[in-house]
Amino acid sequence: MRETRGEARRPSRRWATLAAGTLIVLAGAAAYSNSFHGPFVLDDLHAIRDNPTIRHLGAIGPVLWEARSATVVGRPVLNLSLAVNYALGELDVRGYHLFNLAAHLAAGLMLFGVVRRTLLLAAVPERFRSAATALALAVALLWTVHPLQTESVTYVVQRAESLAGLFYLATLYGLIRGASSRRPAGWHVAAVATCLLGMGSKEVVVSAPLVAILYDRTFLAGSFREALRRRWGLYAALAATGGLLAVLVVTSAGRADTAGFGHGLTWWEYARTQFGFIVHYLRLAFWPDPLVFDYGTAVAQTSGEIVPYAAIVALLLGATVVALRRWPWAGLLGVWFFATLAPSSSFIPLITQMAAEHRMYLPLAAVVALVVILGYHGWQHLLPRMTGPDGRRGWPASVAPAVALAAVAGSLAFQTFLRNRDYRSTLSLWEDTARKRPENGRAHSNLGVELAQAGIFAGALREFDQAIALRPGEAAIYNNRGTVYHALGQYDRALEDYGRAIALKADFAQAYVNRGKTCQQLRRYDLAIQDYDRAVVLMPDYAKAYRYRAIAYFSRKQYDRAWADADTCRRLGGEVDPAFIRLLSEASGRTR
Numbered sequence: 256m257r258e259t260r261g262e263a264r265r266p267s268r269r270w271a272t273l274a275a276g277t278l279i280v281l282a283g284a285a286a287y288s289n290s291f292h293g294p295f296v297l298d299d300l301h302a303i304r305d306n307p308t309i310r311h312l313g314a315i316g317p318v319l320w321e322a323r324s325a326t327v328v329g330r331p332v333l334n335l336s337l338a339v340n341y342a343l344g345e346l347d348v349r350g351y352h353l354f355n356l357a358a359h360l361a362a363g364l365m366l367f368g369v370v371r372r373t374l375l376l377a378a379v380p381e382r383f384r385s386a387a388t389a390l391a392l393a394v395a396l397l398w399t400v401h402p403l404q405t406e407s408v409t410y411v412v413q414r415a416e417s418l419a420g421l422f423y424l425a426t427l428y429g430l431i432r433g434a435s436s437r438r439p440a441g442w443h444v445a446a447v448a449t450c451l452l453g454m455g456s457k458e459v460v461v462s463a464p465l466v467a468i469l470y471d472r473t474f475l476a477g478s479f480r481e482a483l484r485r486r487w488g489l490y491a492a493l494a495a496t497g498g499l500l501a502v503l504v505v506t507s508a509g510r511a512d513t514a515g516f517g518h519g520l521t522w523w524e525y526a527r528t529q530f531g532f533i534v535h536y537l538r539l540a541f542w543p544d545p546l547v548f549d550y551g552t553a554v555a556q557t558s559g560e561i562v563p564y565a566a567i568v569a570l571l572l573g574a575t576v577v578a579l580r581r582w583p584w585a586g587l588l589g590v591w592f593f594a595t596l597a598p599s600s601s602f603i604p605l606i607t608q609m610a611a612e613h614r615m616y617l618p619l620a621a622v623v624a625l626v627v628i629l630g631y632h633g634w635q636h637l638l639p640r641m642t643g644p645d646g647r648r649g650w651p652a653s654v655a656p657a658v659a660l661a662a663v664a665g666s667l668a669f670q671t672f673l674r675n676r677d678y679r680s681t682l683s684l685w686e687d688t689a690r691k692r693p694e695n696g697r698a699h700s701n702l703g704v705e706l707a708q709a710g711i712f713a714g715a716l717r718e719f720d721q722a723i724a725l726r727p728g729e730a731a732i733y734n735n736r737g738t739v740y741h742a743l744g745q746y747d748r749a750l751e752d753y754g755r756a757i758a759l760k761a762d763f764a765q766a767y768v769n770r771g772k773t774c775q776q777l778r779r780y781d782l783a784i785q786d787y788d789r790a791v792v793l794m795p796d797y798a799k800a801y802r803y804r805a806i807a808y809f810s811r812k813q814y815d816r817a818w819a820d821a822d823t824c825r826r827l828g829g830e831v832d833p834a835f836i837r838l839l840s841e842a843s844g845r846t847r
Contacts, residue, residue, distance in 0.1 A: 329507030798829025
């Protein structure tokens, strides 16, 4: 009879597990159903549109090792995923968004598997084991639809976070399954393989071996010594995967000079700013508003911006240390949070951004798990008080947790859906960012670019003026404002701005070309050619410089040089107006 009842329960558990997984996928798909047409933004342009290494998937070497854009350099798995997208649909954004969503949903299912398998372990109290599937569903569902995840899913190139998260969770899943398997070798190989893939996706996976052995000590072996005795080969192999990451970090040259020391931002300036943002991330986990695409590069300066938040972070770190001894499962979640956040939010400067919401992709799992487990624990203590005189519990006691989960998950999913609307265009995204972070000069500058491209020149000038007031040493802002003055026919102001941009950045090839175009408009052809000459010295493959210099040479009736530059422009993949070619052919008496 006992064996019969056990066999009868298995199908029920399988169906419950399948239903939970289906719900996670459907809820996640609904939350991101309006994300498929969002354009490439910010780092997407360099990592996808202007990334030659993803153009030829057959040449796997360049795909894996020759990427140079800051977001993909040293991340071969990330670059390979972009190359796969390009091979299937070139620059069609829908394919990239579909891949991002699929990776995120897979990570959600993997989190469900990790939590469920953990709660079914013998080391876990029976009251949690009996609700393992429901609790795992709550954790994975809330994590999957949480609006704090939108940047990792809807901002295409930040799939680095979801890929790293997926492989991180898969590493733990392989450990858990291997511990209960009669043939653990296969699961251990899978754990090492996914850890290696994670190392090739993003640096956050560096903590996976540490978290894995801490998990083993907490739930499986009972001590570090016993964990190493049972699975020393696994941990040696996991630690060895860090060798790949070390090589990738060294060869990436500080993420193309965007990370590390010696770039004008000290470790202490960066670290003291992170205290406030770590607390901010935690607040967003509970109240995800406002969500900001770009927080800028401002450094915390005053004691009021540093001390209170440093105290909170120190208190949380202390609580984690205490919990590791008294409540190991809670301590593990604390280590998970800080270890997965540390590569980007500690003391190693990332000079292009002081904070980013995608950094909370994996840390959010620890926060959600802690809230769900503590919430269930509190509910279990409340239940006896809800028992009637006859020993029965009314429907509120049975249905309330499901209703609460549905309400919270539905609210979070709806907020995610609304947040995705901000990504519908680059203009709407930068408008939202500038409104929420008015002190962010980069946001105003990028908004000015978008307004200028839309022909809203007065608005663009206002944004550029504000950006310059906030970041007066930024050459690109003067260059961009100069293009608006040029479009308005205010050539003297355009030349002044281009001159300021070049004074701030002597190797600014684009500013030389733009100043050359304005000189050409004023028929100062000699000055224009001098600027184009400088631009092609700085950037020999800058096709536009050759195109505009060809026009300048034509205006000076130097047709041979005009032909040479037109040919070079086309060879570099640039476009030359057919009407110009006809005029050049007629003037020079020859065709090409």
